[in-house]
Amino acid sequence: MLLTLFESHTHFFLSMFQKMILTKIISNTLSLHKKQLIEWLPAVRYFSSPTNPLVNVDVNDKSGIAVVTMNRKPVNGLSLELFEAMSKALDDLENNRIRGAILTSSCPTVFSAGLDLNELYQPDKKRFKAFWTTFQDVWLKLYGSSFPTAAAINGHAPAGGCFLAISCEYRVMCPDYKIGLNETRLGIIAPIFLRASMRNTVSNREAEKALTLGTLYSTEDALKIGLIDEIAIYKVKAIERCENFLAQFNNVSSIARSFTKRSLRQKDLEELENCREEDFNIFWSNLIEPSVQKQIGDYMQSLKKK
Numbered sequence: 159m160l161l162t163l164f165e166s167h168t169h170f171f172l173s174m175f176q177k178m179i180l181t182k183i184i185s186n187t188l189s190l191h192k193k194q195l196i197e198w199l200p201a202v203r204y205f206s207s208p209t210n211p212l213v214n215v216d217v218n219d220k221s222g223i224a225v226v227t228m229n230r231k232p233v234n235g236l237s238l239e240l241f242e243a244m245s246k247a248l249d250d251l252e253n254n255r256i257r258g259a260i261l262t263s264s265c266p267t268v269f270s271a272g273l274d275l276n277e278l279y280q281p282d283k284k285r286f287k288a289f290w291t292t293f294q295d296v297w298l299k300l301y302g303s304s305f306p307t308a309a310a311i312n313g314h315a316p317a318g319g320c321f322l323a324i325s326c327e328y329r330v331m332c333p334d335y336k337i338g339l340n341e342t343r344l345g346i347i348a349p350i351f352l353r354a355s356m357r358n359t360v361s362n363r364e365a366e367k368a369l370t371l372g373t374l375y376s377t378e379d380a381l382k383i384g385l386i387d388e389i390a391i392y393k394v395k396a397i398e399r400c401e402n403f404l405a406q407f408n409n410v411s412s413i414a415r416s417f418t419k420r421s422l423r424q425k426d427l428e429e430l431e432n433c434r435e436e437d438f439n440i441f442w443s444n445l446i447e448p449s450v451q452k453q454i455g456d457y458m459q460s461l462k463k464k
Protein backbone atom coordinates (compact mmCIF):
# COMPACT_ATOMS: atom_id res chain seq x y z
CA MET A 159 0.00 0.00 0.00
CA LEU A 160 2.88 2.33 0.89
CA LEU A 161 4.37 1.65 -2.48
CA THR A 162 1.09 2.32 -4.29
CA LEU A 163 0.70 5.62 -2.48
CA PHE A 164 4.26 6.52 -3.29
CA GLU A 165 3.75 5.66 -6.92
CA SER A 166 0.55 7.67 -7.30
CA HIS A 167 2.05 10.78 -5.72
CA THR A 168 5.21 10.78 -7.75
CA HIS A 169 3.48 10.02 -11.02
CA PHE A 170 3.57 13.56 -12.33
CA PHE A 171 7.07 14.45 -11.18
CA LEU A 172 9.30 11.56 -12.09
CA SER A 173 10.16 9.79 -15.25
CA MET A 174 9.32 6.11 -15.53
CA PHE A 175 12.96 5.18 -15.03
CA GLN A 176 13.45 7.31 -11.92
CA LYS A 177 10.26 5.83 -10.49
CA MET A 178 11.47 2.27 -11.03
CA ILE A 179 14.78 2.95 -9.26
CA LEU A 180 13.13 4.68 -6.30
CA THR A 181 10.46 1.99 -5.99
CA LYS A 182 13.16 -0.67 -5.87
CA ILE A 183 15.13 1.19 -3.17
CA ILE A 184 12.04 1.64 -0.98
CA SER A 185 10.95 -1.94 -1.47
CA ASN A 186 14.42 -3.25 -0.48
CA THR A 187 14.56 -0.96 2.53
CA LEU A 188 11.13 -2.07 3.66
CA SER A 189 11.96 -5.74 3.45
CA LEU A 190 15.37 -5.25 5.11
CA HIS A 191 13.80 -3.39 7.99
CA LYS A 192 10.54 -5.27 8.12
CA LYS A 193 11.19 -6.39 11.68
CA GLN A 194 12.17 -2.92 12.88
CA LEU A 195 9.17 -1.49 11.03
CA ILE A 196 6.83 -3.80 12.94
CA GLU A 197 8.29 -2.44 16.18
CA TRP A 198 7.30 1.16 15.65
CA LEU A 199 3.90 0.48 14.20
CA PRO A 200 1.26 1.27 16.86
CA ALA A 201 -0.29 -1.66 18.71
CA VAL A 202 -3.01 -3.18 16.58
CA ARG A 203 -6.52 -2.70 17.87
CA TYR A 204 -7.89 -5.80 19.48
CA PHE A 205 -10.51 -7.16 17.15
CA SER A 206 -13.74 -7.92 18.89
CA SER A 207 -13.73 -11.69 18.99
CA PRO A 208 -16.90 -13.19 20.45
CA THR A 209 -16.59 -12.60 24.19
CA ASN A 210 -16.44 -15.70 26.32
CA PRO A 211 -18.37 -15.19 29.56
CA LEU A 212 -15.62 -17.00 31.49
CA VAL A 213 -12.77 -14.71 30.41
CA ASN A 214 -13.22 -11.07 29.65
CA VAL A 215 -10.53 -9.34 27.59
CA ASP A 216 -10.42 -5.58 27.56
CA VAL A 217 -7.72 -3.86 25.53
CA ASN A 218 -6.84 -0.22 26.07
CA ASP A 219 -6.47 1.15 22.54
CA LYS A 220 -4.04 3.84 23.67
CA SER A 221 -1.62 1.75 25.72
CA GLY A 222 -2.18 -1.55 23.90
CA ILE A 223 -2.44 -3.28 27.29
CA ALA A 224 -5.06 -6.00 27.77
CA VAL A 225 -6.78 -6.68 31.05
CA VAL A 226 -7.74 -10.36 31.11
CA THR A 227 -10.38 -11.03 33.77
CA MET A 228 -11.26 -14.53 34.92
CA ASN A 229 -14.98 -14.68 35.55
CA ARG A 230 -16.12 -18.00 36.94
CA LYS A 231 -18.02 -17.38 40.15
CA PRO A 232 -17.80 -17.94 43.02
CA VAL A 233 -14.02 -18.59 43.19
CA ASN A 234 -12.64 -18.93 39.63
CA GLY A 235 -12.20 -22.65 40.06
CA LEU A 236 -10.09 -23.65 37.07
CA SER A 237 -12.31 -26.01 35.08
CA LEU A 238 -11.78 -27.40 31.58
CA GLU A 239 -14.09 -24.68 30.20
CA LEU A 240 -12.22 -21.88 31.97
CA PHE A 241 -8.87 -23.19 30.71
CA GLU A 242 -10.30 -23.44 27.17
CA ALA A 243 -11.46 -19.84 27.34
CA MET A 244 -8.07 -18.71 28.66
CA SER A 245 -6.22 -20.64 26.01
CA LYS A 246 -8.31 -19.00 23.28
CA ALA A 247 -7.88 -15.54 24.82
CA LEU A 248 -4.09 -16.02 24.94
CA ASP A 249 -4.08 -17.02 21.26
CA ASP A 250 -6.10 -13.92 20.36
CA LEU A 251 -3.74 -11.67 22.31
CA GLU A 252 -0.69 -13.24 20.69
CA ASN A 253 -2.20 -12.73 17.21
CA ASN A 254 -3.05 -9.11 17.89
CA ARG A 255 0.37 -7.94 19.01
CA ILE A 256 -0.76 -6.31 22.21
CA ARG A 257 1.79 -4.45 24.34
CA GLY A 258 1.15 -6.43 27.52
CA ALA A 259 -1.47 -8.32 29.50
CA ILE A 260 -2.69 -8.12 33.07
CA LEU A 261 -4.40 -11.15 34.56
CA THR A 262 -7.01 -10.50 37.24
CA SER A 263 -10.34 -11.72 38.63
CA SER A 264 -13.94 -10.55 38.76
CA CYS A 265 -14.53 -12.35 42.10
CA PRO A 266 -14.37 -9.77 44.87
CA THR A 267 -12.10 -11.70 47.30
CA VAL A 268 -10.61 -14.51 45.24
CA PHE A 269 -8.11 -14.31 42.38
CA SER A 270 -8.50 -18.04 41.76
CA ALA A 271 -9.09 -20.96 44.15
CA GLY A 272 -6.92 -23.13 41.89
CA LEU A 273 -7.95 -26.19 39.98
CA ASP A 274 -11.66 -26.90 40.25
CA LEU A 275 -11.74 -29.74 42.78
CA ASN A 276 -14.66 -31.26 40.87
CA GLU A 277 -12.20 -31.94 38.02
CA LEU A 278 -9.90 -33.77 40.44
CA TYR A 279 -12.44 -35.77 42.42
CA GLN A 280 -13.57 -39.09 40.93
CA PRO A 281 -12.37 -37.94 37.53
CA ASP A 282 -13.39 -39.36 34.17
CA LYS A 283 -10.11 -40.16 32.37
CA LYS A 284 -11.16 -38.76 28.97
CA ARG A 285 -12.34 -35.44 30.37
CA PHE A 286 -9.38 -35.23 32.73
CA LYS A 287 -6.98 -35.76 29.81
CA ALA A 288 -8.58 -32.84 27.96
CA PHE A 289 -8.50 -30.79 31.17
CA TRP A 290 -4.82 -31.47 31.88
CA THR A 291 -3.77 -30.94 28.26
CA THR A 292 -5.55 -27.57 28.18
CA PHE A 293 -3.92 -26.65 31.51
CA GLN A 294 -0.52 -27.43 29.95
CA ASP A 295 -1.49 -25.33 26.88
CA VAL A 296 -2.43 -22.36 29.06
CA TRP A 297 0.86 -22.53 30.92
CA LEU A 298 2.91 -22.83 27.71
CA LYS A 299 1.06 -19.82 26.23
CA LEU A 300 1.16 -17.67 29.37
CA TYR A 301 4.71 -18.46 30.50
CA GLY A 302 6.02 -18.35 26.94
CA SER A 303 4.00 -15.36 25.68
CA SER A 304 5.79 -12.91 23.40
CA PHE A 305 4.15 -9.99 25.23
CA PRO A 306 4.95 -9.03 28.84
CA THR A 307 2.53 -10.19 31.53
CA ALA A 308 1.56 -9.16 35.04
CA ALA A 309 -0.95 -10.40 37.61
CA ALA A 310 -3.17 -8.10 39.65
CA ILE A 311 -3.95 -10.51 42.49
CA ASN A 312 -7.10 -9.03 43.95
CA GLY A 313 -7.91 -11.91 46.29
CA HIS A 314 -6.83 -15.32 47.56
CA ALA A 315 -4.58 -17.25 45.20
CA PRO A 316 -4.04 -20.76 46.51
CA ALA A 317 -2.62 -23.63 44.43
CA GLY A 318 -3.42 -23.24 40.72
CA GLY A 319 -4.31 -19.57 41.43
CA CYS A 320 -0.77 -18.93 42.66
CA PHE A 321 0.51 -20.93 39.74
CA LEU A 322 -1.16 -18.66 37.18
CA ALA A 323 0.23 -15.60 38.97
CA ILE A 324 3.82 -16.89 39.05
CA SER A 325 3.64 -17.74 35.38
CA CYS A 326 3.36 -13.99 34.73
CA GLU A 327 6.40 -11.71 34.90
CA TYR A 328 5.20 -9.39 37.67
CA ARG A 329 2.76 -9.63 40.56
CA VAL A 330 0.88 -6.98 42.53
CA MET A 331 -1.33 -8.27 45.35
CA CYS A 332 -3.96 -6.71 47.58
CA PRO A 333 -3.50 -7.02 51.37
CA ASP A 334 -5.02 -9.58 53.74
CA TYR A 335 -5.22 -12.50 51.33
CA LYS A 336 -3.38 -15.81 51.06
CA ILE A 337 -1.20 -17.08 48.25
CA GLY A 338 0.86 -20.24 47.86
CA LEU A 339 1.10 -23.77 46.61
CA ASN A 340 -0.73 -25.95 49.10
CA GLU A 341 -1.17 -28.99 46.87
CA THR A 342 1.08 -31.31 48.88
CA ARG A 343 -1.45 -30.86 51.69
CA LEU A 344 -3.94 -32.56 49.39
CA GLY A 345 -1.45 -35.30 48.53
CA ILE A 346 -0.84 -33.85 45.04
CA ILE A 347 2.66 -33.94 43.53
CA ALA A 348 3.90 -30.75 41.82
CA PRO A 349 4.00 -31.17 38.03
CA ILE A 350 7.19 -30.33 36.19
CA PHE A 351 5.91 -27.02 34.80
CA LEU A 352 4.87 -25.74 38.20
CA ARG A 353 8.38 -26.26 39.53
CA ALA A 354 9.75 -24.16 36.64
CA SER A 355 7.45 -21.20 37.36
CA MET A 356 8.24 -21.36 41.08
CA ARG A 357 12.02 -21.55 40.65
CA ASN A 358 11.77 -18.64 38.25
CA THR A 359 10.13 -16.54 40.97
CA VAL A 360 11.74 -17.33 44.32
CA SER A 361 15.07 -18.86 45.31
CA ASN A 362 15.46 -22.59 44.91
CA ARG A 363 15.50 -22.97 48.70
CA GLU A 364 12.27 -20.97 49.16
CA ALA A 365 10.67 -22.92 46.29
CA GLU A 366 11.59 -26.21 47.92
CA LYS A 367 10.27 -25.11 51.31
CA ALA A 368 7.09 -23.62 49.88
CA LEU A 369 6.28 -26.63 47.71
CA THR A 370 7.10 -29.38 50.19
CA LEU A 371 5.38 -27.68 53.14
CA GLY A 372 2.45 -26.48 51.02
CA THR A 373 2.62 -23.10 52.75
CA LEU A 374 -0.01 -20.43 52.15
CA TYR A 375 1.59 -17.00 52.70
CA SER A 376 -0.08 -13.78 53.75
CA THR A 377 0.30 -10.93 51.26
CA GLU A 378 2.98 -9.38 53.47
CA ASP A 379 5.00 -12.63 53.83
CA ALA A 380 4.67 -13.29 50.12
CA LEU A 381 6.34 -9.93 49.49
CA LYS A 382 9.15 -10.81 51.92
CA ILE A 383 10.08 -14.00 50.05
CA GLY A 384 9.64 -12.41 46.60
CA LEU A 385 6.57 -14.44 45.65
CA ILE A 386 4.92 -11.11 44.80
CA ASP A 387 6.56 -7.83 43.76
CA GLU A 388 4.29 -5.17 45.25
CA ILE A 389 1.28 -4.65 47.47
CA ALA A 390 -1.58 -2.40 46.36
CA ILE A 391 -4.53 -1.46 48.47
CA TYR A 392 -7.33 -2.07 45.95
CA LYS A 393 -7.81 -3.96 42.68
CA VAL A 394 -7.84 -0.71 40.67
CA LYS A 395 -4.50 0.28 42.22
CA ALA A 396 -3.10 -3.20 41.60
CA ILE A 397 -4.00 -2.90 37.92
CA GLU A 398 -2.45 0.57 37.83
CA ARG A 399 0.82 -0.77 39.28
CA CYS A 400 0.82 -3.59 36.75
CA GLU A 401 0.29 -1.00 33.98
CA ASN A 402 3.27 0.97 35.32
CA PHE A 403 5.40 -2.15 35.20
CA LEU A 404 4.33 -2.91 31.64
CA ALA A 405 4.74 0.71 30.52
CA GLN A 406 8.46 0.45 31.27
CA PHE A 407 8.74 -1.72 28.17
CA ASN A 408 7.68 1.19 25.96
CA ASN A 409 11.30 2.24 25.92
CA VAL A 410 12.64 -1.22 25.13
CA SER A 411 12.75 -2.86 21.72
CA SER A 412 9.83 -5.29 21.74
CA ILE A 413 11.73 -7.77 19.60
CA ALA A 414 14.82 -7.70 21.84
CA ARG A 415 12.56 -8.00 24.90
CA SER A 416 10.50 -10.92 23.65
CA PHE A 417 13.54 -12.83 22.35
CA THR A 418 15.31 -12.34 25.67
CA LYS A 419 12.27 -13.54 27.61
CA ARG A 420 11.91 -16.50 25.30
CA SER A 421 15.55 -17.50 25.62
CA LEU A 422 15.41 -17.26 29.43
CA ARG A 423 12.26 -19.43 29.56
CA GLN A 424 13.02 -21.72 26.62
CA LYS A 425 14.49 -24.57 28.66
CA ASP A 426 11.44 -24.72 30.96
CA LEU A 427 9.05 -24.63 28.00
CA GLU A 428 10.91 -27.36 26.15
CA GLU A 429 11.05 -29.47 29.28
CA LEU A 430 7.25 -29.67 29.28
CA GLU A 431 6.89 -29.79 25.47
CA ASN A 432 9.09 -32.90 25.48
CA CYS A 433 7.17 -34.77 28.16
CA ARG A 434 3.52 -33.70 28.01
CA GLU A 435 2.24 -37.27 27.92
CA GLU A 436 4.56 -38.39 30.72
CA ASP A 437 3.56 -35.36 32.81
CA PHE A 438 -0.11 -36.34 32.38
CA ASN A 439 0.56 -39.98 33.27
CA ILE A 440 2.46 -39.05 36.44
CA PHE A 441 -0.26 -36.66 37.60
CA TRP A 442 -3.06 -39.08 36.71
CA SER A 443 -1.56 -42.07 38.53
CA ASN A 444 -0.99 -39.93 41.64
CA LEU A 445 -4.49 -38.45 41.42
CA ILE A 446 -6.38 -41.73 41.25
CA GLU A 447 -4.59 -43.21 44.29
CA PRO A 448 -7.42 -44.05 46.70
CA SER A 449 -5.67 -42.15 49.53
CA VAL A 450 -5.39 -39.00 47.36
CA GLN A 451 -9.03 -39.28 46.28
CA LYS A 452 -10.08 -39.62 49.90
CA GLN A 453 -8.04 -36.56 50.87
CA ILE A 454 -9.59 -34.51 48.06
CA GLY A 455 -13.11 -35.72 48.92
CA ASP A 456 -12.64 -34.85 52.62
CA TYR A 457 -11.20 -31.48 51.68
CA MET A 458 -14.19 -30.67 49.46
CA GLN A 459 -16.52 -31.59 52.31
CA SER A 460 -14.60 -29.35 54.72
CA LEU A 461 -14.91 -26.42 52.29
CA LYS A 462 -18.65 -26.96 52.00
CA LYS A 463 -19.14 -27.23 55.78
CA LYS A 464 -17.56 -23.82 56.41
Ligand SMILES: CC/C=C\CCC/C=C/C(=O)SCCNC(=O)CCNC(=O)[C@H](O)C(C)(C)COP(=O)(O)OP(=O)(O)OC[C@H]1O[C@@H](n2cnc3c(N)ncnc32)[C@H](O)[C@@H]1OP(=O)(O)O
Nearest residue numbers: 235271272273274275314316317318341342347348461462
Ligand atom coordinates in the same frame (compact mmCIF):
# COMPACT_ATOMS: atom_id res chain seq x y z
C1 LIG B 1 2.41 -28.68 44.49
C2 LIG B 1 1.73 -28.08 43.32
C3 LIG B 1 1.01 -29.05 42.49
C4 LIG B 1 0.25 -28.80 41.45
C5 LIG B 1 -0.12 -27.49 40.86
C6 LIG B 1 -1.09 -27.71 39.93
C7 LIG B 1 -2.13 -28.49 40.57
C8 LIG B 1 -3.04 -27.61 41.25
C9 LIG B 1 -3.91 -28.14 42.09
C10 LIG B 1 -4.96 -27.31 42.67
O1 LIG B 1 -5.12 -26.16 42.35
S1 LIG B 1 -6.00 -28.09 43.77
C11 LIG B 1 -7.10 -26.84 44.36
C12 LIG B 1 -6.57 -26.35 45.63
N1 LIG B 1 -7.38 -25.22 46.07
C13 LIG B 1 -7.50 -24.90 47.33
O2 LIG B 1 -6.96 -25.53 48.22
C14 LIG B 1 -8.40 -23.71 47.64
C15 LIG B 1 -9.68 -24.15 48.26
N2 LIG B 1 -10.55 -23.01 48.53
C16 LIG B 1 -10.36 -22.16 49.55
O3 LIG B 1 -9.44 -22.24 50.31
C17 LIG B 1 -11.38 -21.08 49.70
O4 LIG B 1 -12.51 -21.42 48.96
C18 LIG B 1 -10.89 -19.67 49.24
C19 LIG B 1 -10.30 -19.71 47.86
C20 LIG B 1 -9.86 -19.16 50.26
C21 LIG B 1 -12.10 -18.71 49.24
O5 LIG B 1 -12.74 -18.71 50.47
P1 LIG B 1 -14.22 -18.13 50.61
O6 LIG B 1 -14.57 -18.19 52.05
O7 LIG B 1 -14.34 -16.85 49.91
O8 LIG B 1 -15.13 -19.12 49.75
P2 LIG B 1 -15.62 -20.59 50.17
O9 LIG B 1 -14.54 -21.38 50.75
O10 LIG B 1 -16.88 -20.45 50.97
O11 LIG B 1 -15.95 -21.24 48.74
C22 LIG B 1 -17.11 -20.84 48.00
C23 LIG B 1 -17.59 -22.06 47.22
O12 LIG B 1 -16.57 -22.44 46.30
C24 LIG B 1 -16.20 -23.81 46.51
N3 LIG B 1 -14.75 -23.95 46.22
C25 LIG B 1 -13.74 -23.34 46.81
N4 LIG B 1 -12.57 -23.70 46.25
C26 LIG B 1 -12.88 -24.55 45.26
C27 LIG B 1 -12.10 -25.25 44.29
N5 LIG B 1 -10.76 -25.18 44.21
N6 LIG B 1 -12.75 -26.04 43.43
C28 LIG B 1 -14.11 -26.16 43.45
N7 LIG B 1 -14.89 -25.52 44.34
C29 LIG B 1 -14.29 -24.71 45.24
C30 LIG B 1 -16.52 -24.05 47.98
O13 LIG B 1 -16.70 -25.41 48.21
C31 LIG B 1 -17.80 -23.27 48.13
O14 LIG B 1 -18.84 -24.04 47.55
P3 LIG B 1 -20.33 -23.99 48.14
O15 LIG B 1 -20.80 -22.59 47.90
O16 LIG B 1 -21.06 -25.01 47.35
O17 LIG B 1 -20.23 -24.33 49.60
